[in-house]
Amino acid sequence: xxxxxxxxxxxxxxxxxSAVIKCTYSDSAxxxxxxxxxxxxxxxxxxxxxxxNVGEKKDQRIAVTLNKTAKHFSLHITETQPxxxxxxxxxxxxxxxxxxxxxxxTHLIIQP
Amino acid sequence: GAGVSQSPSNKVTEKGKxxxxxxxxxxxxxxxxxxxxxxxxxxxxxxYFQGNSAPDKSGLPSDRFSAxxxxxxxxTLTIQRTQQxxxxxxxxxxxxVGxxxxxxxxxxxxxxxxx
Numbered sequence: 001x002x003x004x005x006x007x008x009x010x011x012x013x014x015x016x017x018s019a020v021i022k023c024t025y026s027d028s029a030x031x032x033x034x035x036x037x038x039x040x041x042x043x044x045x046x047x048x049x050x051x052x053n054v055g056e057k058k059d060q061r062i063a064v065t066l067n068k069t070a071k072h073f074s075l076h077i078t079e080t081q082p083x084x085x086x087x088x089x090x091x092x093x094x095x096x097x098x099x100x101x102x103x104x105x106t107h108l109i110i111q112p
Numbered sequence: 113g114a115g116v117s118q119s120p121s122n123k124v125t126e127k128g129k130x131x132x133x134x135x136x137x138x139x140x141x142x143x144x145x146x147x148x149x150x151x152x153x154x155x156x157x158x159x160y161f162q163g164n165s166a167p168d169k170s171g172l173p174s175d176r177f178s179a180x181x182x183x184x185x186x187x188t189l190t191i192q193r194t195q196q197x198x199x200x201x202x203x204x205x206x207x208x209v210g211x212x213x214x215x216x217x218x219x220x221x222x223x224x225x226x227x
Contacts, residue, residue: 006154032212043203043218044155051213089154094212098168099145099157 002027004092006103014111019080021106023090024072031094033066033073038105039086048075052094077108085110114138116219118204124225125194133189133222135204141217143210144187146179149201149221161187162210194226 003026013019025033034049050057050064050073057064061080066073077084087107091100117136125131137144146158157171161181172178176195181187191198201221207214 034215036218043220045218046215049213049215091155098160098210099147099171100155100216101157102147102154104154 002030002092002101004090004101004103006090006106008106009104010107010109012109012111013080015080015082017080019075019077019084019108021075021088021090021108022072023074023092023103024070025092025101026071027092027094028068028071029094030092032092033064034091034093034100035064035075036089036091036102037086038089044089047088080108080110082110082112084108116204116206116217118202118219118222120222121220122223122225124227126227127196128193130190130192131194131224133191133202133224135187135189135206135219137185137187137204137206138217139185141206141208142184143207143214144181145205145207145216146187146189147203147205148173149203151200155203158189160210191224194224196226199224199226 006023031052036044037047038044050066061078063076087105089105090103093100119134144161147155149155159179163184176192179189201223203221204219205216207216
């Protein structure tokens, strides 16, 4: 089955700086890669996703890149703000799988 | 409109008891998913429903876990003879049609504590 690795587990950045979270996946047939943000005690919320026929997608301060050859994808957050502090999860789906396979999460801390 | 809802929000039970967790998906969503999130961990896929059928039950941790969905809407996850390692947040998600690129919307979860 699919295996998703996510790094780093904790990331601390100064407010206004950029943050990058990286994920790798194992199943070359995977074709959908969402990113979820989860605040403490809240449900995961989709923030951006990318499909395998696209290499990059951007939505305001958030962007995701996908390298299918290397089987890795990354989340980029620019001009970080205090409200960006949360746990971020990458996930992969496809290749006949029904559910999403999640990484273990990155705790993003924005230092004022 | 209304999102995915789950009940109860919290459940404390004694080891060996059975529990039922409920999920109400977004109206019109044909696909429904159950995940489990242990403390400080990522989400673990349990089971997927397309309509009332569950083509993939391979994620269920043991035969103590079962799930059903009736009327293509509400789903119930049942855990029999609960064990302490079952303690976790159980999250339900739904999506419109269940295709690979379909956005999954999560409910608030049920926090299960087994004493």
